[in-house]
Amino acid sequence: MEYHIERLAPQPAAVIRARVAVDGIPAFLAGAYGDVIDVLAEQRMEVAGPPFARYAMSDRGFDVEAGFPTNESIVPTGRVEAGELPGGPALVVLHRFGYTDIEDEVRTAQEWLAANRWTATGAPWESYLDGPEVAEPRTLVYMPCRPA
Numbered sequence: 001m002e003y004h005i006e007r008l009a010p011q012p013a014a015v016i017r018a019r020v021a022v023d024g025i026p027a028f029l030a031g032a033y034g035d036v037i038d039v040l041a042e043q044r045m046e047v048a049g050p051p052f053a054r055y056a057m058s059d060r061g062f063d064v065e066a067g068f069p070t071n072e073s074i075v076p077t078g079r080v081e082a083g084e085l086p087g088g089p090a091l092v093v094l095h096r097f098g099y100t101d102i103e104d105e106v107r108t109a110q111e112w113l114a115a116n117r118w119t120a121t122g123a124p125w126e127s128y129l130d131g132p133e134v135a136e137p138r139t140l141v142y143m144p145c146r147p148a
Contacts, residue, residue: 003112005145006092008085011048014040014074015067015083019060026132029053032066039080045070050140052085054125065125086122091143095126096136109143118145 016032033051040047049069056063065083073082091113095105106124113120122144130137 003091003093003109005089005118008087008090008142010087011069011085012071012073013052013067013069013083013085014045014080015065016079017063017065017081017083019058019062020064021061025062025064028064029066032064033068035078036067036080039074039077040068040070042077043074045072045074050127050129052125052127054123056123085125085142086144088121089118089145091118091120091145093141093143095139095141105141106143109141113143113145114148117148119148120144121146 014036016035018028018032020028029051037047047068048071051066051068053064053066067080067083069085074080076082091109093105093109109124110120120143124141124143127140127142128137129140
């Protein structure tokens with residue numbers, strides 16, 4: 001895998017947040033992305049990048065934030081909220097295998113950060129360049145970081 005550090009600008013986003021069991025993540029993501037797209041269309045806003053998801057483990061499943069980057073903040077509607085992807089340095093990895101392998105990619109990215117004198121500063125997120133119908137979907141994994 002190729003690893004590199006990018007300096008990101010903060011990015012407004014439209015998101016849905018929920019606590020989800022592992023086996024419920026695909027259905028949650030599909031519904032969340034559809035609802036976010038509907039709200040963006042109602043507010044006459046455009047998507048500014050691929051869909052993304054950010055996960056945090058808890059004792060009852062995953063806290064998931066899923067949505068799309070936008071060019072400006074949305075007006076919260078229903079379960080769709082304004083969010084933001086953080087700015088600053090981030091390790092970026094292009095993952096070219098199945099979605100179930102991404103957890104291993106994150107672990108390897110954390111090892112790369114340590115070996116290269118960087119420290120993770122926040123929750124990583126995944127931007128999905130291809131849909132689940134693609135045999136080997138491409139996913140960008142972003143991990144906010146700072147020099148150690």
